[in-house]
Amino acid sequence: MYRNIYVESEVLRYHRVKEILARYTDASVVTCDRYTEIFNLKSQDFRLQKKQPALILARKHRGYIQQAPAGYGVGGDHNFYFSTMMNCLYDCRYCFLQGMYRSANHVVFVNYEDFSSALLKTAARFEKDEQVWFFSGYDCDSLALEPVLSMADFFIETVSSSQNVWLELRTKSTQIRSLLKRTPLPNIVTAFSFTPTAISEQIEHQVPGVEKRLAAMLRLQEQGWSVGLRFDPLIYSHNFREQYQDLFNLLFLSLNPDLIHSISIGVFRLPKDFYKQLERLYPDDSFIAQPFNSRNGQVSYPLNIELEMKSWCYKQIQEHIEKNKIFFAEISVPDSIPATSISLKSELDVRNVN
Amino acid sequence: MNHSVNLIVALKAEAQPLIEFFELKALPVDETISIFANHEVTLALAGMGKSAAAHAVQCVKNTNQGCVNAWLNIGIAGHGEFDVGQGFLANRIVDQTTMKTWYPQFVFQPVCRTGTLMTVDKVETDYSDPVGYDMEASGFYSAAVNCSTIELVHTYKIVSDNPRNSVAKVTRSKIDNLIKSKLSEIRCTIDSLKKLTAEVATRNSSDELLHQFLQRWRFSVTQQIQLKSFLCKTNVLKIDIDVESNEFMSCRNGKSALKVVERTVETHWRN
Ligand code: SF4
Numbered sequence: 001m002y003r004n005i006y007v008e009s010e011v012l013r014y015h016r017v018k019e020i021l022a023r024y025t026d027a028s029v030v031t032c033d034r035y036t037e038i039f040n041l042k043s044q045d046f047r048l049q050k051k052q053p054a055l056i057l058a059r060k061h062r063g064y065i066q067q068a069p070a071g072y073g074v075g076g077d078h079n080f081y082f083s084t085m086m087n088c089l090y091d092c093r094y095c096f097l098q099g100m101y102r103s104a105n106h107v108v109f110v111n112y113e114d115f116s117s118a119l120l121k122t123a124a125r126f127e128k129d130e131q132v133w134f135f136s137g138y139d140c141d142s143l144a145l146e147p148v149l150s151m152a153d154f155f156i157e158t159v160s161s162s163q164n165v166w167l168e169l170r171t172k173s174t175q176i177r178s179l180l181k182r183t184p185l186p187n188i189v190t191a192f193s194f195t196p197t198a199i200s201e202q203i204e205h206q207v208p209g210v211e212k213r214l215a216a217m218l219r220l221q222e223q224g225w226s227v228g229l230r231f232d233p234l235i236y237s238h239n240f241r242e243q244y245q246d247l248f249n250l251l252f253l254s255l256n257p258d259l260i261h262s263i264s265i266g267v268f269r270l271p272k273d274f275y276k277q278l279e280r281l282y283p284d285d286s287f288i289a290q291p292f293n294s295r296n297g298q299v300s301y302p303l304n305i306e307l308e309m310k311s312w313c314y315k316q317i318q319e320h321i322e323k324n325k326i327f328f329a330e331i332s333v334p335d336s337i338p339a340t341s342i343s344l345k346s347e348l349d350v351r352n353v354n
Numbered sequence: 355m356n357h358s359v360n361l362i363v364a365l366k367a368e369a370q371p372l373i374e375f376f377e378l379k380a381l382p383v384d385e386t387i388s389i390f391a392n393h394e395v396t397l398a399l400a401g402m403g404k405s406a407a408a409h410a411v412q413c414v415k416n417t418n419q420g421c422v423n424a425w426l427n428i429g430i431a432g433h434g435e436f437d438v439g440q441g442f443l444a445n446r447i448v449d450q451t452t453m454k455t456w457y458p459q460f461v462f463q464p465v466c467r468t469g470t471l472m473t474v475d476k477v478e479t480d481y482s483d484p485v486g487y488d489m490e491a492s493g494f495y496s497a498a499v500n501c502s503t504i505e506l507v508h509t510y511k512i513v514s515d516n517p518r519n520s521v522a523k524v525t526r527s528k529i530d531n532l533i534k535s536k537l538s539e540i541r542c543t544i545d546s547l548k549k550l551t552a553e554v555a556t557r558n559s560s561d562e563l564l565h566q567f568l569q570r571w572r573f574s575v576t577q578q579i580q581l582k583s584f585l586c587k588t589n590v591l592k593i594d595i596d597v598e599s600n601e602f603m604s605c606r607n608g609k610s611a612l613k614v615v616e617r618t619v620e621t622h623w624r625n
Pocket of ligand 1: 087088089090091092094095096097139140141172
């Protein structure tokens with residue numbers, strides 16, 4: 001799939017790099033000093049690059065583990081995230097990565113071992129009875145490139161012997177083989193994101209269909225893995241109730257509720273600057289063209305629509321799942337919260353991917 | 355929006371077969387170099403060397419103002435490994451003097467090989483590395499990426515000399531033959547770039563409606579940007595805007611017309 005691969009000379013000899021390159025014998029391989037020479041250039045066109053992204057294999061030198069924004073979690077005591085990859089195979093029109101990076105090329109930091117030691121070191125700072133969560137799939141999809149990168153496989157191994165260290169693999173992919181070949185672990189949650197079929201087909205380009213993702217979830221559950229559901233971002237349409245009702249029915253009537261670890265809900269939202277960048281890249285796109293509102297430096301639906309969607313979806317979901325498994329990833333606490341709405345957490349988390 | 359693929363060529367012998375093939379006509383422009391063009395391709399005869407190539411880019415940019423431009427440096431090159439007659443697109447350009455490096459980005463499938471191109475100040479006769487050697491690419495590239503997004507800037511070279519075929523034997527007619535032998539590769543590369551520029555141009559096109567607004571009212575620069583963005587949204591969301599309607603007829607200035615457009619777009623949520 002990759003026709004152009006850039007490799008930092010420093011990682012050229014890594015076994016992992018050799019394995020990846022062996023899969024792309026027809027690709028043109030170019031060595032560079034630092035990935036930033038390619039990735040960080042000013043005058044790049046994300047949309048053009050999305051046609052044929054290059055793969056960049058690099059080494060990360062610091063900042064392996066980051067504190068997750070407040071309220072990002074799904075019930076844990078401490079939340080962190082890590083990104084061994086920047087950018088994604090898929091092309092969701094609402095994705096914040098389009099606004100955050102100038103380049104659509106896929107950067108993979110191949111020194112997983114450094115991430116892994118930093119992760120364990122971070123976890124060791126806390127008591128054994130505290131849940132420490134690590135979220136992958138912040139700047140990429142956690143599983144989409146698993147057959148090539150074996151990233152999930154590696155980090156599952158990392159946390160496999162720690163009881164209080166939790167790993168969330170957030171994804172829209174169906175590449176679950178590295179999980180299926182293992183005995184299920186209670187501290188791994190594979191969290192799948194969904195929008196209703198009609199919306200997904202319109203704005204989640206190249207993403208496996210809703211039914212396929214559900215089939216992957218069912219296989220994981222059958223084997224005993226716990227899964228998560230992420231309705232984030234919620235996407236508005238005039239008939240959003242019918243669309244989401246169909247989606248919820250499909251998911252909740254198929255999945256085993258006992259093996260659903262958590263559900264999170266959040267409306268579409270982007271930092272203003274990211275949204276402006278999307279307007280520049282996709283002026284001809286009907287999703288981006290919508291007259292969104294701007295609040296607290298973020299662009300989202302008008303407040304009435306945001307609240308209506310959240311409270312309606314919450315009501316529907318709680319008919320299937322216990323309330324304590326439902327979480328909100330929110331942009332703002334509006335001045336007046338309708339009585340129907342539950343206590344919304346105030347936070348400025350902007351990342352709504354997967 | 356108009357778009358053009360601009361060819362920057364150092365030598366007359368390299369330019370002539372291209373001028374003939376693309377049926378380019380000399381432009382009567384007030385520039386220090388000769389520029390030829392048809393409706394889709396512009397060619398500048400730059401002269402030799404990095405600064406000449408950079409200067410040519412600037413001249414073409416001045417000529418094609420307001421246009422989405424792709425840039426292709428075409429010419430002959432020495433090579434430490436490739437056979438004479440081999441065409442290649444640079445996937446890495448290194449300036450031998452400064453050791454500054456650029457990485458051209460391919461969002462299309464190249465029709466030929468790709469490889470490193472080293473820009474040198476004096477003709478290379480040692481061919482010490484298995485790379486291409488030319489005298490323009492780094493000057494061309496660094497200037498062109500200031501005028502366009504990097505996916506639209508490329509360098510195509512045809513090997514004229516290598517360790518087995520001395521540069522001293524490269525004649526005018528040999529250059530002519532080399533270029534002619536690769537016209538189909540050049541054509542394909544130009545076509546790929548043309549498609550990309552057309553895509554970017556369509557994306558940024560402003561329509562007739564904008565023109566009507568600008569004719570009727572005065573807008574500040576900021577207001578024009580906002581207007582363009584709102585009109586673009588009405589177009590994509592298929593919202594009708596009629597400048598002859600009563601609402602617009604009563605607008606005394608650009609600001610109030612802009613307000614009406616904004617209101618119209620916002621009603622989208624209620625429909
Ligand atoms: S939203 Fe998630 S799946 Fe979609 S493109 Fe972004 S990272 Fe990939």
